[in-house]
Amino acid sequence: MSNVIKKIKQIAYLCRHKSSDLRVKMMLYFVAIALTTIGFLVVILAWSGRIFNVRAQMASVMTNHLNNQVEKATEEITQYTAYGIELSRSISKTIDDVLEEYNIEFYQINNNPEVLETIQNRIYQDINTVIRLGGSSGAYAFVDSTINTAVPDSAHSKAGVYLKLANVTGDFVLNPEIAMYRGSSEIARKNGAKLHTLWNLEFNTNILPGYDEIMKESRNPGTDYYWTGIKSPAGASDSVLLLCVPIAGNRIRPYGLCGVDLNEKHFSLQFPATDTAYGSMVTVITPYYDSQIMIENGMTGNTEGTWLDKTQGLHVTEGKYFNAYGSTKEVYYGLSKELSVKTLNGRKWVVSVLIPREGCDAYIRSKQATFMVLILGFTLAMLSIALYLSNRFVKPILAELDRKEGEDMPADLKELFDSLTASVKTLTRAEYSVYEKYLEGYDISQIPDVLMISANTVKKHNKSIYKKLNVSSFDELSLYFNLFRRCNRIDDLRKM
Amino acid sequence: MKRVLAAILILAFTISCVGCKEGVPKSNPVTLTIWHVYGEQTASPLNDIISEFNDTIGQQEGIKVQVSLVSNTNTIHEAVLKAANKEPGAAELPDLFISYPKTVLAMPDPDVLMDFRDCFSEEELDGYVSAFIEEGEINGKLLVFPVAKSTEILFVNNTLFDRFAKATGAEISDLNTWEGLFETSLKYKDWSGGKTFIAHDYHFNYFQVGCESMGEDFFNGDKIAFGPKFEKAWEPYARSAIEGGLWLNEGYATEPLRTGDAIASVGSSASVLYYADEVTYADNKTEKVEISAYPVPCFENGKKLVMQRGAGICGVKSTPEREKAMATFVKWLTSPEVNVRFVTSVGYMPVTEKGFELLPNEIEKLESPKYKSLYNAYIQTQKDYEFYSAPKFDNYLDLETTFEKEVRRLLRKAALEYKEEEKEDSSVKNREYLIKFERDMNRN
Numbered sequence: 001m002s003n004v005i006k007k008i009k010q011i012a013y014l015c016r017h018k019s020s021d022l023r024v025k026m027m028l029y030f031v032a033i034a035l036t037t038i039g040f041l042v043v044i045l046a047w048s049g050r051i052f053n054v055r056a057q058m059a060s061v062m063t064n065h066l067n068n069q070v071e072k073a074t075e076e077i078t079q080y081t082a083y084g085i086e087l088s089r090s091i092s093k094t095i096d097d098v099l100e101e102y103n104i105e106f107y108q109i110n111n112n113p114e115v116l117e118t119i120q121n122r123i124y125q126d127i128n129t130v131i132r133l134g135g136s137s138g139a140y141a142f143v144d145s146t147i148n149t150a151v152p153d154s155a156h157s158k159a160g161v162y163l164k165l166a167n168v169t170g171d172f173v174l175n176p177e178i179a180m181y182r183g184s185s186e187i188a189r190k191n192g193a194k195l196h197t198l199w200n201l202e203f204n205t206n207i208l209p210g211y212d213e214i215m216k217e218s219r220n221p222g223t224d225y226y227w228t229g230i231k232s233p234a235g236a237s238d239s240v241l242l243l244c245v246p247i248a249g250n251r252i253r254p255y256g257l258c259g260v261d262l263n264e265k266h267f268s269l270q271f272p273a274t275d276t277a278y279g280s281m282v283t284v285i286t287p288y289y290d291s292q293i294m295i296e297n298g299m300t301g302n303t304e305g306t307w308l309d310k311t312q313g314l315h316v317t318e319g320k321y322f323n324a325y326g327s328t329k330e331v332y333y334g335l336s337k338e339l340s341v342k343t344l345n346g347r348k349w350v351v352s353v354l355i356p357r358e359g360c361d362a363y364i365r366s367k368q369a370t371f372m373v374l375i376l377g378f379t380l381a382m383l384s385i386a387l388y389l390s391n392r393f394v395k396p397i398l399a400e401l402d403r404k405e406g407e408d409m410p411a412d413l414k415e416l417f418d419s420l421t422a423s424v425k426t427l428t429r430a431e432y433s434v435y436e437k438y439l440e441g442y443d444i445s446q447i448p449d450v451l452m453i454s455a456n457t458v459k460k461h462n463k464s465i466y467k468k469l470n471v472s473s474f475d476e477l478s479l480y481f482n483l484f485r486r487c488n489r490i491d492d493l494r495k496m
Numbered sequence: 497m498k499r500v501l502a503a504i505l506i507l508a509f510t511i512s513c514v515g516c517k518e519g520v521p522k523s524n525p526v527t528l529t530i531w532h533v534y535g536e537q538t539a540s541p542l543n544d545i546i547s548e549f550n551d552t553i554g555q556q557e558g559i560k561v562q563v564s565l566v567s568n569t570n571t572i573h574e575a576v577l578k579a580a581n582k583e584p585g586a587a588e589l590p591d592l593f594i595s596y597p598k599t600v601l602a603m604p605d606p607d608v609l610m611d612f613r614d615c616f617s618e619e620e621l622d623g624y625v626s627a628f629i630e631e632g633e634i635n636g637k638l639l640v641f642p643v644a645k646s647t648e649i650l651f652v653n654n655t656l657f658d659r660f661a662k663a664t665g666a667e668i669s670d671l672n673t674w675e676g677l678f679e680t681s682l683k684y685k686d687w688s689g690g691k692t693f694i695a696h697d698y699h700f701n702y703f704q705v706g707c708e709s710m711g712e713d714f715f716n717g718d719k720i721a722f723g724p725k726f727e728k729a730w731e732p733y734a735r736s737a738i739e740g741g742l743w744l745n746e747g748y749a750t751e752p753l754r755t756g757d758a759i760a761s762v763g764s765s766a767s768v769l770y771y772a773d774e775v776t777y778a779d780n781k782t783e784k785v786e787i788s789a790y791p792v793p794c795f796e797n798g799k800k801l802v803m804q805r806g807a808g809i810c811g812v813k814s815t816p817e818r819e820k821a822m823a824t825f826v827k828w829l830t831s832p833e834v835n836v837r838f839v840t841s842v843g844y845m846p847v848t849e850k851g852f853e854l855l856p857n858e859i860e861k862l863e864s865p866k867y868k869s870l871y872n873a874y875i876q877t878q879k880d881y882e883f884y885s886a887p888k889f890d891n892y893l894d895l896e897t898t899f900e901k902e903v904r905r906l907l908r909k910a911a912l913e914y915k916e917e918e919k920e921d922s923s924v925k926n927r928e929y930l931i932k933f934e935r936d937m938n939r940n
Contacts, residue, residue, distance in 0.1 A: 167571050189745055189747075195755075305527050
């Protein structure tokens with residue numbers, strides 16, 4: 001270590017006293033050494049994840065996307081809820097008008113085809129408008145009455161109109177094709193709607209969660225609505241998210257229910273998969289409980305680029321940067337955020353963004369490897385430059401210095417150096433203290449003041465010093481001092 | 497020092513190999529989108545077959561097929577043309593879609609579609625029914641690959657027909673000819689108090705196949721010939737329509753059968769998927785019914801001729817990886833074992849010779865009486881009938897669409913007038929409206 005420090009001091013001396021060209025090269029050498037050191041430090045920090053943290057970057061992308069999706073979903077839910085509430089109010093008024101025209105009470109609508117047909121005729125356009133303007137996949141309204149109380153299970157059979165978009169596509173259609181899912185076939189034909197493949201005349205409230213509860217007492221459509229998921233009714237092509245808004249009226253219990261439905265195709269179009277550097281990011285909107293996102297009971301956006309299984313839930317394991325969502329078949333990385341939506345029984349729904357784990361892990365490994373290669377490469381480059389400069393300039397200079405220090409010095413000069421060096425060791429302490437001041441650059445006249453001795457004492461010591469060192473005068477002594485200094489051997493004249 | 501440098505270089509190389517090898521993970525599948533027609537609004541059997549593909553071959557090859565639209569050929573036709581014309585707001589063309597050649601002919605540039613001859617060897621293509629392959633060839637390229645074939649079938653609500661037959665002496669054999677069928681329709685109308693008897697999904701085909709079966713060309717170039725046999729086909733048909741025996745509203749024939757407003761229909765064999773096993777009447781009463789299938793009627797002096805139907809699949813050109821994925825899926829779907837399983841779930845016929853050999857076994861496994869009846873009718877049709885393929889010319893689709901719309905509109909008007917005039921003989925009105933119809937079609 002002392003040799004290294006010595007070499008560095010020699011190089012520093014050369015930088016100060018030699019040509020500017022050599023100074024530049026020396027500076028480059030020092031810079032290369034410094035960058036090499038920094039490079040190795042960065043490698044260690046990157047390896048430990050303290051810098052270039054890929055997981056943190058991925059989490060940031062997921063968070064941004066998730067926030068956008070939550071905002072979009074919230075906007076959708078709010079918009080459709082508003083449509084549903086307005087539909088409820090409009091239908092409520094329509095029913096009141098019909099009851100007044102026919103001069104009957106609400107309970108007299110049962111078994112009254114003419115009145116029920118009138119109501120259906122009048123609410124048809126409102127429901128059609130909700131679909132056309134709002135873009136939902138369906139809209140409906142039914143009253144708490146049936147056309148025929150004599151048929152089996154008539155207590156759960158309710159008359160109304162339920163229209164569905166026949167083909168949910170992403171294109172703009174001024175007059176989308178509408179299918180009558182529930183309602184009078186005559187009214188469908190009159191309005192140019194075809195019958196849905198699974199058409200039936202009336203609603204079956206057995207499949208509607210929360211119906212009995214909501215119909216028990218007076219309700220405010222603006223506050224007593226709820227959203228619920230309905231899995232594919234037998235034979236139907238997909239599940240729906242259904243808005244249920246009570247239709248308030250001039251009686252204690254609501255007149256009926258109305259709302260919109262949003263099917264899987266709708267969600268698939270509204271929430272397309274996003275292509276990222278680490279795989280396809282998909283959006284799902286699902287109930288959440290017991291640390292699981294219940295995909296089979298929720299809605300998925302477009303799942304392009306993934307094998308996401310819509311028939312089972314995913315267990316959530318929270319992580320430092322993002323979560324892991326796993327089932328027996330597959331694992332995803334992602335994040336979830338609660339969706340503000342009024343559901344039956346207050347069940348929590350979340351929006352989640354998911355990316356297949358394999359792609360994420362591959363990306364992380366790839367990025368880390370790339371960083372490492374770049375940083376190592378940079379470090380190696382700096383090291384190579386340092387080595388080149390060392391071999392080309394520094395080493396020859398140091399070698400020259402070493403040569404001048406040792407065997408290459410002329411014999412008589414070497415003998416003189418050795419003799420003087422040995423003679424210094426014979427000085428007494430007092431004599432050395434005076435001699436040392438000369439070595440430091442003091443003049444004879446300054447010594448009495450510096451060492452607090454008399455001029456005679458100084459004169460006496462000088463005589464002894466000259467004799468022991470075999471010099472004739474102070475000037476000759478100074479010459480030796482300069483010679484030793486130029487040969488970088490000034491330290492040899494000190495008594496160690 | 498040299499050793500240290502060498503060690504660092506080896507380490508860097510190893511790390512770079514590990515990192516760079518990752519690339520795009522194989523776990524991310526190539527996702528193909530498809531628009532199809534098998535099971536609109538219902539739980540589609542093809543969706544189940546596609547799930548099977550995704551779980552098996554798809555997993556192995558890294559291919560996922562995603563259904564983005566289940567509809568009917570008309571809707572897909574419109575959506576495809578909008579997309580092909582790059583209309584603002586149009587949905588993007590999927591990778592695969594079910595289509596008739598008439599849709600491809602109407603596209604501005606059919607060259608956007610894959611030529612399936614590039615995906616199949618000659619030996620592979622020899623396994624398919626050659627007539628089906630020929631049907632999908634346009635300008636020398638195989639652009640519409642056969643997936644499932646169908647024909648037209650007569651469906652009858654046997655439960656209600658039996659009730660009617662018991663009261664009036666009508667017989668199912670009366671429906672063997674068009675003349676007998678339309679005569680029966682008028683009897684039914686009288687017996688039921690004004691309900692229609694028959695709904696036909698393809699009036700255009702009734703006339704086209706009817707004229708051809710009686711030895712007359714239906715077309716004159718790209719227009720309708722309106723020859724003597726056309727008038728022969730018109731007379732009983734229009735009489736039934738005007739007097740109320742024939743359903744004239746828009747929509748598929750399954751609708752009036754669902755509500756009990758008609759009890760017989762002629763439509764694609766594939767419509768078996770949409771016939772419910774019960775009728776719901778206007779008073780919400782329901783009745784379980786038995787639907788049976790029979791070969792279509794023919795004219796008394798005409799040969800037994802029936803329309804060859806069934807759309808094929810088109811693939812949109814893309815990257816080599818995606819085209820290979822499309823070819824893999826189509827080959828799998830039309831492989832004999834898979835194809836015969838698929839077609840018998842949706843009321844179609846297979847498209848390979850080997851598929852037809854496997855068909856009887858598959859029919860044995862069918863549980864639904866309706867499906868069993870359908871395939872018996874199919875087999876009888878194959879045995880006794882000749883298949884007719886529609887010609888391929890550019891404005892075929894426009895002609896068909898206009899015909900369907902106009903003939904129903906005119907006859908609805910005629911029926912209304914007849915009802916208002918309360919005359920018994922509709923023959924004058926019949927003739928009058930034939931002339932009107934011919935004039936309107938020629939003007940168009």
